[in-house]
Amino acid sequence: MAPKVSCNPLKLTSIVTYFQKSRVAHNIKDLEKHLPAVASINGMQVKDYLQSLSDENKINVEKIGSGNWYWSFASQEKKTAQKAFDDAQSAHDKASAVNEDLKLKLADAQARRADEEDMLDSGGESREELIATKAELEGVMKLLQKELAAYSDDDPTELERKTRETAGFKAEAGQYTDEIESMDGWLKSKVPDEEQMKKLRELMYGDELDVEEGMLRELV
Incomplete structure (x- = not known):
């Protein structure tokens, strides 16, 4: 329970000093008799000061018999x-x-x-992005080749347009291939161990690895 009055820190300290010098436990009647003179407080404030010190763990309080006993030791x-x-x-x-x-x-x-x-x-781009772009472009090229086959007999103009478009895609795919190979060369300079480099290429290129050459498969 919080004290009802605002306790003066200096008076609290003087009460703790009184407890530690006495080296004994005190009941409430004893404290109500002596603490007003010790700390210059009103007798009605004794319990509030004791409650404040107890809340701050500056003194010990234990109920023994019918009343509370208070003490505090320097140790x-x-x-x-x-x-x-x-x-x-x-x-x-x-x-x-x-x-x-x-x-x-x-x-x-x-x-x-x-x-x-x-x-x-x-x-410019990561290996994963370049490989993914290359695969996407090759997929587009295959679809275009099928469309070209369907149009070849019916529309020569469309065939010519598709041929130019396919050539553009192939050139773009070739550019990405060059970038991948350039990055392969950079990586090889960082990983001089040939066996380790071989494993890295298998991991990076997957199905696009030319097993015989040990490099990226050439575009067809």
């Missing part, structure tokens, strides 16, 4: 302060560990981002 206050310090130190250590972990994760993320940016700067 106990030292233990309380030490415990508070130990708890604070433990919290600080945990916070420091979390901080270091976050720093490592941030550094790792920044390093990975820098690697990705280097790859993008060297080729």
Whole structure:
């Protein structure tokens, strides 16, 4: 229960000092008799001051028999302060560990981002994007070839337009192929081990790998 009056910090300190110097437990009647003179407070304020000190763990309160007994020992206050310090130190250590972990994760993320940016700067697009674009273009070329076959006997003008369009797509696909091969050369300079490079090409090119040549399959 909160005290009914605002307690003066200096008077609270004087009460704690009185408890610690007495080195005994006091009942409420004893305290109501002595504390007004000790702390210069009104007798009606004694319980409020005791409640405030109890709430702040500055004194101990224990019900014994029919009444409460109050005490405070200097050694106990030292233990309380030490415990508070130990708890604070433990919290600080945990916070420091979390901080270091976050720093490592941030550094790792920044390093990975820098690697990705280097790859993008060297080729404009990532290997995955280039391979996906190449596959998409080749798929479009196959569809166009089927359409050309259907139109070849009926519309010579449409056939000529489709032929030019197909040639454009093929040239664009060839350009992407050149970029992929350029990136392959850059990657090879970073991975001098031939066996490791072979595994990387198998992973990157998949079905588009020319097994005999060990390189990207030529466009047909």
